[in-house]
Amino acid sequence: MSTLVRAFVLVVSGALVGVAGNAARPHGLKVAAFAPPTQCSGAEGHAAAEVLQPSEATTLCGQAGVVIADTRPAPAFAEGHVAGAVHLPCDAGGQAAVEALAHFERAHTILVYGASTDDARAVADSLQQRHPAVRVALLGGGFQAWSAAGLACASGPCNECKASNP
Amino acid sequence: MSEPARQVERARQVERARRIVLAALRIGLGALFVVAGVLKLRDPTAFATEIANYKLFPSLAPYLATCLPAIEIVAGAALMVAPLAWRRAAALVTMGLLATFTVAVVYVVRSGINVDCGCFGGNSGPVTAWTIARDLALLGAAVLIFRDKERYAH
Numbered sequence: 331m332s333t334l335v336r337a338f339v340l341v342v343s344g345a346l347v348g349v350a351g352n353a354a355r356p357h358g359l360k361v362a363a364f365a366p367p368t369q370c371s372g373a374e375g376h377a378a379a380e381v382l383q384p385s386e387a388t389t390l391c392g393q394a395g396v397v398i399a400d401t402r403p404a405p406a407f408a409e410g411h412v413a414g415a416v417h418l419p420c421d422a423g424g425q426a427a428v429e430a431l432a433h434f435e436r437a438h439t440i441l442v443y444g445a446s447t448d449d450a451r452a453v454a455d456s457l458q459q460r461h462p463a464v465r466v467a468l469l470g471g472g473f474q475a476w477s478a479a480g481l482a483c484a485s486g487p488c489n490e491c492k493a494s495n496p
Numbered sequence: 497m498s499e500p501a502r503q504v505e506r507a508r509q510v511e512r513a514r515r516i517v518l519a520a521l522r523i524g525l526g527a528l529f530v531v532a533g534v535l536k537l538r539d540p541t542a543f544a545t546e547i548a549n550y551k552l553f554p555s556l557a558p559y560l561a562t563c564l565p566a567i568e569i570v571a572g573a574a575l576m577v578a579p580l581a582w583r584r585a586a587a588l589v590t591m592g593l594l595a596t597f598t599v600a601v602v603y604v605v606r607s608g609i610n611v612d613c614g615c616f617g618g619n620s621g622p623v624t625a626w627t628i629a630r631d632l633a634l635l636g637a638a639v640l641i642f643r644d645k646e647r648y649a650h
Contacts, residue, residue: 336585337592340571348566352540359540364558 365460379442379454379466384479387441387469391482395438399430399457401450402473412443412473413482420444420453434461443469443476518644521637522575522583528634529572529590535617536565546614550600551607568593575641587642594635601627 352358382390390396391414398415400407407417418430434440440457444450447470458466469476536543544561548554571593574586597615601623604611613620613627 331581333581333585333588336582337588340574340582340585340589341567344567344570345563347570348563351537351566352562359544359558359561361558361562364541364544364561 365456379451379458379468381447381470382441382467383470384476384481387467387476388479388481390439390441390467393439395436396441397433397437397439398441398443399433399453400473401442401444401453406445406473410473410477412469412476415443418442418453420450434464437461437464439465439467441467441469444472445474446472518641522587522641525590525634525637525641526572526575526577526586529568529575529593531572532616533565533568533572536561536568536614538617540565543614543617546612546620549609549611549614550604551609552600552603584642587638591635591638591642594631594638598628598631598635601631 352361391398391412398412399418400411400415401418401420402411403419404417407415407419411417416430416433434457440454440461442450442454442457444453447468449472450468454466454468458464471478540561543565544557547560548557553560567589571586571589574582575590578586601613604623605625605628609623611623613623615627
């Protein structure tokens, strides 16, 4: 038996063990139903989040059951974000995404924003797909428009997120 | 001791040192693969998310997350304890995996995508130039193990 054939046998046997092990686990990965928690572009499906201008969106602030999510990269979030926003970058890693998504469990409205309107659209659409019963809104103009309108911002790491959001 | 005898003795010592280094590399690399596979198995959904974030083949993420950890464990264990012919095959598998991982991390670093590595399951830290250097070093070790033909003569 050649080395190549042996290598193939190792890969196939490993894959079979993986598939069998996953099937046997009570909390294994649901392969067919898997969808990433957030997407950076090209969210599939028909879910589309509504767009709210900053003046409309500001009425949501402080309401129970409203969660605000910032999809921009960490440095931009640290420089300043909408007060009380949860950081959910479009490429949030597994554990970080799971922790951020925990905020949405009891939310009835999720307001999503990026640097611009389109910057956060894919994440908003994928959140709407994931939570069809929740109102997912996109901040028109993104953080730039919010900031230009002189609405409440915070700076530095979002220490208050967990306390202020349900 | 005559000069030829000294040369023979020196050659023996060099060969002994080479074998010790290669055995250490083989066992170390095998153990690393086993540990990496086991850590990835802890949370397959988080691992699938990490793979999807690389944006190379996101639709394959759940399948890779299901198969890859077990393949790493099988290849790593074979590299450490299997018969000689199978160890070389395991070295070939680890070479293939590390080459694939290196291409993936180079792609995200060049694209400026901020992504968690997922190399050892969740919370493995972000992909940086250091991740590329580490993968290249491990790939080099796998190549050395694979090329050590005398040890794998069959």
